[in-house]
Amino acid sequence: PYFYMDLHPPDTFGESALFADDAQRVRKAALIAGPDGATVVVWKVSAIETLLGFELQAASDQLLERKMLESVRCGAWPLVEGLGKEGMDALLGAMKRRTHTRGEVVAGEGEPDDTLTIIVSGEVAITRTKPETGAIATLATLGRGDCFGEQCLLALLGKGSSKGSSDRFTRRRTGVAAHGEAPLAVLSLTLAAMEALVASGALPETWVLQLAHDLADGATVGV
Numbered sequence: 001p002y003f004y005m006d007l008h009p010p011d012t013f014g015e016s017a018l019f020a021d022d023a024q025r026v027r028k029a030a031l032i033a034g035p036d037g038a039t040v041v042v043w044k045v046s047a048i049e050t051l052l053g054f055e056l057q058a059a060s061d062q063l064l065e066r067k068m069l070e071s072v073r074c075g076a077w078p079l080v081e082g083l084g085k086e087g088m089d090a091l092l093g094a095m096k097r098r099t100h101t102r103g104e105v106v107a108g109e110g111e112p113d114d115t116l117t118i119i120v121s122g123e124v125a126i127t128r129t130k131p132e133t134g135a136i137a138t139l140a141t142l143g144r145g146d147c148f149g150e151q152c153l154l155a156l157l158g159k160g161s162s163k164g165s166s167d168r169f170t171r172r173r174t175g176v177a178a179h180g181e182a183p184l185a186v187l188s189l190t191l192a193a194m195e196a197l198v199a200s201g202a203l204p205e206t207w208v209l210q211l212a213h214d215l216a217d218g219a220t221v222g223v
Contacts, residue, residue: 006034015064017045065092065120065187072118074150077214079118083207090202094194095187100178106186107149109175114155115190117176118147122184127175141179148176152191156212 007013016025066088072079080088097120100106106117106124119142126140126148142148151170178184197203 100184104178107176117188120185123180125179153212
């Protein structure tokens with residue numbers, strides 16, 4: 001299907017050029033001047049680095065990851081709705097970045113569901129083992145900006161056991177594996193890390209509990 005959107009001053013495009021990974025710099029859309037033409041200012045990344053130094057890369061990575069967080073939805077709700085820039089940076093600082101090759105298991109079926117994971121690039125396949133045959137069926141594929149494991153946040157509402165162990169969490173009903181030719185990059189955040197952010201004051205407890213309540217209200221949407 002054909003999709004288009006209009007850009008107007010002072011809109012920008014081409015932010016993906018700031019990624020360090022060449023695979024993430026591939027343009028996914030064409031840009032065409034309107035009937036009255038367009039005047040644009042082009043600024044190559046090499047020129048920006050010459051002027052600002054290579055500290056630009058770290059700053060641009062943080063900016064792009066923050067923008068990605070703004071697009072992530074947990075179930076039917078935006079992940080960082082109502083969370084300010086400082087809160088988003090705190091989340092990113094506590095997340096662990098991991099990479100996986102095709103077919104590698106990211107989260108195993110039957111494991112404790114204790115980690116929220118966001119896809120930065122690449123794809124994953126959501127799988128389930130058929131008990132009658134032992135065959136593995138692919139239920140869905142997820143890509144950049146999608147998340148899985150969000151149901152671990154229900155433990156914040158006392159949905160799991162009060163024990164301080166894996167018994168606190170439900171077991172995953174599905175498995176997750178890297179899918180497709182491109183390497184998979186993810187950001188993961190354990191519930192323990194999120195609770196530590198709340199305890200330190202880096203994340204508002206009201207925001208975390210509201211997100212957990214939203215997920216509890218629509219628990220069937222999670223994978």
